[in-house]
Amino acid sequence: MSRGLYIHVPFCARACPYCDFDFVVGRAPDLDGYLEGLSREADQRGEEAASGRRFATVYVGGGTPSSLGAAGLSALMRWIERRFPGAGGDEITVEVNPEHADMRLLGALAAAGVGRISMGIQTFEDAGLRELGRAHSGAEAAVGLQTARTQGLRVSSDLIVGWRGQTPTSLRDDVARAIDGGAEHVSVYALTIEERSAWPKLVRRGLRVLPDDDHQAELLVVAEEALTAAGFTHYEVASYALGGAQARHNMLYWTWQEYLGLGPSGSSARYARDGSVRRRTNARGLAAWAAGAPPEEVALGPVEAAIEGLWVGLRRLTGLEVEDFLARFPAVDRGWIERRSASQRARGNLEWAEQGRLLRVVAGRWLWHDSIGADLLG
Numbered sequence: 001m002s003r004g005l006y007i008h009v010p011f012c013a014r015a016c017p018y019c020d021f022d023f024v025v026g027r028a029p030d031l032d033g034y035l036e037g038l039s040r041e042a043d044q045r046g047e048e049a050a051s052g053r054r055f056a057t058v059y060v061g062g063g064t065p066s067s068l069g070a071a072g073l074s075a076l077m078r079w080i081e082r083r084f085p086g087a088g089g090d091e092i093t094v095e096v097n098p099e100h101a102d103m104r105l106l107g108a109l110a111a112a113g114v115g116r117i118s119m120g121i122q123t124f125e126d127a128g129l130r131e132l133g134r135a136h137s138g139a140e141a142a143v144g145l146q147t148a149r150t151q152g153l154r155v156s157s158d159l160i161v162g163w164r165g166q167t168p169t170s171l172r173d174d175v176a177r178a179i180d181g182g183a184e185h186v187s188v189y190a191l192t193i194e195e196r197s198a199w200p201k202l203v204r205r206g207l208r209v210l211p212d213d214d215h216q217a218e219l220l221v222v223a224e225e226a227l228t229a230a231g232f233t234h235y236e237v238a239s240y241a242l243g244g245a246q247a248r249h250n251m252l253y254w255t256w257q258e259y260l261g262l263g264p265s266g267s268s269a270r271y272a273r274d275g276s277v278r279r280r281t282n283a284r285g286l287a288a289w290a291a292g293a294p295p296e297e298v299a300l301g302p303v304e305a306a307i308e309g310l311w312v313g314l315r316r317l318t319g320l321e322v323e324d325f326l327a328r329f330p331a332v333d334r335g336w337i338e339r340r341s342a343s344q345r346a347r348g349n350l351e352w353a354e355q356g357r358l359l360r361v362v363a364g365r366w367l368w369h370d371s372i373g374a375d376l377l378g
């Protein structure tokens with residue numbers, strides 16, 4: 001079984017109004033303090049954090065990792081290699097915001113052994129970027145893609161759908177520009193407004209509107225059509241890849257592998273032989289985490305973990321591999337999967353494939369993944 005390492009970088013230049021991720025804004029990142037905090041946490045996690053070679057993938061996310069700048073990111077990558085020698089043999093990904101994607105920063109990442117970046121483009125339309133409160137322009141995103149290509153970095157591009165004024169035509173244009181720019185992986189997210197974000201206040205002041213579900217659903221389908229027409233495989237609810245360019249780190253989550261998350265709000269999962277899982281989420285907020293505030297810990301028993309695993313595994317639209325599922329969750333058997341999935345199969349949302357080797361969401365029903373999940377979890 002593979003394991004993944006996630007490092008949360010909790011700094012952003014400014015807050016996007018829809019977002020409630022864990023970040024601090026408005027000051028120069030205290031890199032030394034942050035790296036000291038990571039070292040302290042890695043020491044405390046002991047055996048769990050030992051042996052870098054066991055971490056097949058590394059994902060540096062945020063926040064905005066690229067707000068550390070070229071020197072800061074180089075220092076972070078050196079810290080990872082020192083602390084976890086050999087980690088990321090299969091894939092190392094760093095999130096980069098387009099406004100930071102210049103030759104210096106991307107060159108530093110490539111020199112540090114990073115092979116893949118995830119660029120938060122969201123849209124190339126400046127009106128959309130203003131609506132979303134993003135700090136970059138469409139032109140910067142296009143240049144960033146080009147620069148990544150010159151540095152030999154593989155690129156995943158995030159797009160957001162459902163902002164006011166977005167049309168099927170503008171979304172098709174976003175998809176085309178991401179592909180022309182060389183993205184081999186595209187993640188498409190519906191604009192989701194978090195309660196704790198600034199967006200609800202802006203709605204009350206008449207400055208934003210809440211996204212419309214039908215508009216979003218229509219656009220999600222447009223994105224799927226455009227990407228699959230360009231040869232991308234829709235392999236996970238929100239993810240599309242060319243050829244074998246699936247996100248290997250994220251794949252660990254969807255195939256019930258273990259991961260270690262360091263940094264504020266970093267999440268970790270450890271499985272026992274019987275399939276039970278212990279999840280840990282670090283304290284939210286840089287100050288609380290740095291002060292050693294306790295993490296939140298949740299333990300799921302073998303059957304509870306299997307129920308959750310079924311839902312998570314069905315995010316893979318190519319299908320959940322039944323044999324792998326049963327190897328991870330030995331407390332259940334094929335009959336249990338049959339019974340648990342019966343009502344969704346009867347409704348035409350799930351189906352067996354390849355003589356029962358796979359259980360998967362029926363083509364075209366992926367928009368209902370959440371409600372299918374609610375039924376499976378219930």
Ligand code: SF4
Binds near residue numbers: 011016020021062097
């Ligand atoms: S969307 Fe990204 S850049 Fe914007 S506030 Fe959230 S974490 Fe920061």
